[in-house]
Amino acid sequence: MADQALDGAASRPLLSLRNVNMTFGGVKALKNVSFEVLPGEVHCLAGENGSGKSTLIKVITGVYRPEAGAVIDYDGQSYSHMSPVTAQAGGIQVIWQDLALFPEMTVAENIAFQTVIARWPRLVNYAEMRRVATNALQRLGVTLDVDLALHHFPIAQRQIVAIARALVGQAKLVFMDEPTASLTQSETDYLLDIVRNLSASGVAVVFVSHRLAEVLEISSRVTVLRDGALVGVYPTKGLTQSRITELMTGKTFGYSALHRDLGTSPVMLEVKGLSRPGEFQDVSLTVRRGETLGITGLLGAGRTELALTLFGMRKPKSGSVVLDGNPVRFGSNRDAIAAGVAYLSEDRLSLGLIQPQAIADNMVVASLDKILSRGFISSDRKRSLVNRWIRDLGVKIGKQDDAISTLSGGNQQRVAIAKWLATDPKLLILDAPTVGVDVGARAGIFDIVSKLADSGLAIILISDEVPEVYFNADRVLHMAQGRIVGEYAPCATTLQAIEEAVYA
Template sequence: MTDTSAPLVTLEGVTKRYAAITALSEVDLTIRAGEAVCLAGENGSGKSTLIKVLVGVERPSAGRILFDGVPQTRLTPTAATRAGMQVIFQDFSLFPNLSVAENIAMTAERATGARLVHRRRARERAREVLDRIGVDLDLDARVERLPVAHKQLVAICRALAADARLIIMDEPTTALTEREVARLLDLIRRLKADGVAVLFVSHKLAEVLEVCEHVVVLRNGEKVADGPAETFDAASLTRAMTGRDVAETPPEPLDPSASDLLKVENLTKDGAFRDVSLTLRAGEVLGVAGLLGSGRTSLAKALFGLATPDSGRVTLDGTDVPLGDPIAAAGAGIGYVPEDRLTEGLFLEQSIARNIAVGRLEAHASGGVLNLRDLWEEAAEWLKRLSVKAPDPQAPVRSLSGGNQQRVVLARWMARQPRVLILNGPSVGVDVGSKAEIHAIISDLAARGLGVIVISDDLPELLGTCHRILVMKAGVITDEVAGGEGITEDDLSHRLAS
């Protein structure tokens, strides 16, 4: 039986400096076997640095780390792995061209020192771990063909196959639906009952408080709060993370005289959605709620011309918008912010300024030559208006946090002055402070007469920002409800699941 009273991992006064920058300052942390500890904090708070120090990727500038009470004088990733420390990153770090069994057994097989894969042993090890957590996956399936939730299960099983004693989960629910999140939380409970400790990093406060026994909050590299999870609620945890109260206010009532802006009539794309009709008014925020596979993203892409419907009609201000033509859609005044900003929304190696200007370079050109000074100045103005924390408009956009990257994508479209803006998962992967600021931007856009469509499986987000919410299931709009205070989260969740 696992002794849960003795610390499994202890950090004492851990400090990490990068030249003149202090990323961590005298942080203490204790994790016991069978315990789930939440590591909370906004982007840039020091969470990632602490994880790197804990698993030996970075060496602390001061302080010490103990495993089972034994100081680790020269901790390396190999030593951390042998001690049972495993990290599951947001991208899962799997081998897409290998099978489920090969991915699960990879770390453990390498630890044997064997130069060739022992396929039967790998399958036996994989099946043993899957049985341990009560999950059934096809051992021969290629990982690249699995849905996100199953990829995550493979990553967890890989950690367990390597005899993990502490599993560090970095934003584990970002790409999961509400139902998949519930399954993951149940799995974490089973891992804890089996003596495995979990360090849970998440921006989603409800999940944190549901599954964790202990909460540690970092802000600007310092530990600012530490205590049992039951002593926190969403408001106090937000206050600890941001240093201020972050209030979400329902949207202002829509002007009854607001004109119809966007009309969608009987839009159908075989295998994705069918017979979708909706109306968006000027100044309205319209939500689309749906589980993964409901057709919500396919609909968003069709409205912006990234997918070509088989039939139907889209009009803006009474004028037909050509279907399947994103250039025509953008020219008509429709903008689209994708859910996956890293691969679909940004040019990561290009500067912040170029990412903002890329949609309207012609406005900064004369005789085919770019006026770079004009481009930098406009970018700097948008960074100021949207409170983007950026050291320099010429810095690469990959240097920004998730929330600031999202605001750069918003700035690109706002510079084009669209009539309709479609936001697919506007706050995916951003911290609680940035999330509230993005919601304030949405409200401001609506107040200036834009029509905004918000597609999300974050129900509090929809309820807090939208005037109306459409429920989408299996490619069909099945329900319409009032946003704001007109419906509860439980009610909306029931409509999605029923």
């Protein structure tokens, strides 16, 4: 579409794709997509979950073979499809979100692991490994102790190691899949510097991220995908976060901020001066019955730590918590659940749900006492409870006994919400409830949240996506470095104002 001519005269594209189509089980994952990367540029691939970003990367790296008619031009050669071997030989490297590193091995071995991959066994040349690793790190402008096992390093430095490993493979084009997802702000800044260095040394970087602030900061151009189709390619200069959001979602946000009158509603939760050194300090907040309080802020701001403390899984150093008029001090999350606090974890895969187990079992695990009859689990009660929640929350399942992992992200999240509603909570804390949930299903989740608030539940909604809290919360707290630094009423503030404050 527009703006493709940018710098076009100056350099030929390193990579250029046209007419890429992919279909999975009758669903079109990519619809006639084209994509282009210039040598040495930082290019951003933006789109919501399920927009086709990772499918596109897998086509480029040869994991998937596109339908006939596709043209892939890379580094002066033309292909109808790539293979993992041609992609790697041509210098295309991907840094996956899970990094695929070896924690017990040294940094040098992780970076130079390519040198121990050989058809026939050879002696290991540790000196050569160290040299290769140090060189790669030097190119990034980083010094690490290459002889120390990787597990001694924090996640941000492991990310660096993964990048250094990609450089050893003579990379010309590096894809980074959500590299900042688990980094704190200062770590992210560090990483962005590295990306700039890479770009300056002539390596093209495709940055995949849903964090718009970073997108704007690092890239020169942005390609936006939506529902498997290309929306357009835009020079970053002149874009704003809200504009990218519009492009990604295709909505001009006809939503308006909430207008609920909660003036007389009784206070459900009152927190005063809550502190846990190193995590959060002096946090005070109140949530009324029927109110949704949004908490936003960057990763590492202490949001999840605060939530876990309210949920009784960590103990506060000082401060007080009053729930429904009673001062509370929880010894464990069991006390919190009994008192009426529920916490939906941000990590649905490994903490929120017990993935291999049945849907029904996951729904009742937190409220087993309710399905007991004379001390024994009543399968009739269990079935009727589960049926009720499946109906009320509109969960689409095959059988109750199917494993949770057979459900889509959105349906899994509904099951997780049902699990907590079954405990009859007074306060529901939702930590990043839309992570890994498709765009279409997110609205459904927030419909449920809104109905729950209307029924009198107090809700805390935590998210690092400002629009999510802006449109779904009555009040928004901004948390940074463990402190509450701002409070906004969406009906009296613009989205941009909050975004600017948060991403500043």
